[in-house]
Amino acid sequence: EAGVVQSPRYKIIEKKQPVAFWCNPISGHNTLYWYLQNLGQGPELLIRYENEEAVDDSQLPKDRFSAERLKGVDSTLKIQPAELGDSAVYLCASSFGFDTQYFGPGTRLTVL
Amino acid sequence: TQLLEQSPQFLSIQEGENLTVYCNSSSVFSSLQWYRQEPGEGPVLLVTVVTGGEVKKLKRLTFQFGDARKDSSLHITAAQTGDTGLYLCAGEGRDDKIIFGKGTRLHILP
Numbered sequence: 178e179a180g181v182v183q184s185p186r187y188k189i190i191e192k193k194q195p196v197a198f199w200c201n202p203i204s205g206h207n208t209l210y211w212y213l214q215n216l217g218q219g220p221e222l223l224i225r226y227e228n229e230e231a232v233d234d235s236q237l238p239k240d241r242f243s244a245e246r247l248k249g250v251d252s253t254l255k256i257q258p259a260e261l262g263d264s265a266v267y268l269c270a271s272s273f274g275f276d277t278q279y280f281g282p283g284t285r286l287t288v289l
Numbered sequence: 290t291q292l293l294e295q296s297p298q299f300l301s302i303q304e305g306e307n308l309t310v311y312c313n314s315s316s317v318f319s320s321l322q323w324y325r326q327e328p329g330e331g332p333v334l335l336v337t338v339v340t341g342g343e344v345k346k347l348k349r350l351t352f353q354f355g356d357a358r359k360d361s362s363l364h365i366t367a368a369q370t371g372d373t374g375l376y377l378c379a380g381e382g383r384d385d386k387i388i389f390g391k392g393t394r395l396h397i398l399p
Contacts, residue, residue, distance in 0.1 A: 181331070219377050219389030220332065233386065268331050275385060280331025 179203070181281035183269050189287045195257035198284045202250065202271030209246060210278065211254050212268040220268055226252065256286075264288045291316040291382040293390035301396040305367055310376055310393040313360040318380035321361045323352055326375040326392070368397045 182201040190196050202209050207228050212220035223242065225233040228249040237244065241260070246252040256263055266283040296311045312321065320339040324332035336345050338354035338361060345352045349372075351364040365372055377392045 217391070217394070219379070219391045221389070222387065233384070270331065275381075277334050277337075278387070280333070282330050 181269055181271050181279055183267075183281035183284055185284055186282065187285050187287075189289065190259055191289050192261055193258040195255065196259050196286060197253055197255045198267050198269075198286075200252045200254070200269030200271075200281060202252070202269070203279055206271035206273050206279075207249065208272045208274060209252050210268075210270040210272075211244060211252070212270065214266045214268055214283070216265075223254070259286075259288045261288050291318075291380070291386075291388050293378055293380055293388055295376075295378060295390035295393050297393060298391070299394050299396075301398060302368060303398050304370055307364065307366050308368055308395070309362055309364045310395070311360065311362050312378035312380075312390055314380065315359065316380075316382060317358050318382055319358070320381045321354055321358070322379045322381075322387075323361070323363055324377040324379065326377060332375075332377055365395075368395075370397045370399050373397045 184199050209226040211223040213223055214220045222236055224237045224244050226246045229246050242256055244254045264287050266285050268280055268283045270278040270280045272278045293312055293314050322337045323335045326332040336352045341356045341358045343354045349366045353362045373396050375392045375394050377389055379387050379389045382388055
């Protein structure tokens with residue numbers, strides 16, 4: 178069974194540019210999470226979806242970050258415009274309800 | 290705000306030694322999870338503990354949940370180089386929110 182797929186794996190952009198990350202969860206998993214992980218830190222939840230509904234986006238900086246999960250499967254996380262402090266690893270995870278979360282390998286973003 | 294503090298932040302020991310890492314909070318969690326993360330990969334779940342005082346064993350790893358469900362420990366017996374990684378604890382707190390600690394970076398020397 179395929180795990181959580183994320184792309185791209187690495188992205189380097191200049192500040193003020195837009196960037197988007199894509200996540201394909203494990204088939205059948207209705208819950209999808211986006212996390213941000215800074216170097217040497219634990220993951221921090223940005224947004225949690227149950228199917229296509231964002232049920233917890235309290236930690237998402239809405240002035241520059243947006244996310245969507247239109248058909249309740251794939252999801253996209255966007256940053257516009259990116260800032261130097263956005264450099265981090267962006268992790269996607271999925272689960273069936275509140276069961277075990279399975280994480281993707283993450284997208285490492287570097288903002289120059 | 291519910292927080293999980295992990296200690297130590299870094300630990301480097303020789304292969305074959307035993308070690309314990311800790312995850313502490315002033316808040317009660319309904320369950321607590323331990324993950325291991327290797328460079329360039331996402332965290333992988335090792336265990337979930339849900340009952341105060343619970344002890345779970347996974348080969349050479351022993352996980353304990355505190356009686357008050359505010360803290361947990363991970364003990365590794367006879368550490369191997371393959372145990373090297375970032376060990377994260379995560380608690381399920383209020384509103385089913387999962388909160389991660391900052392992790393313990395473990396390095397096992399051959």
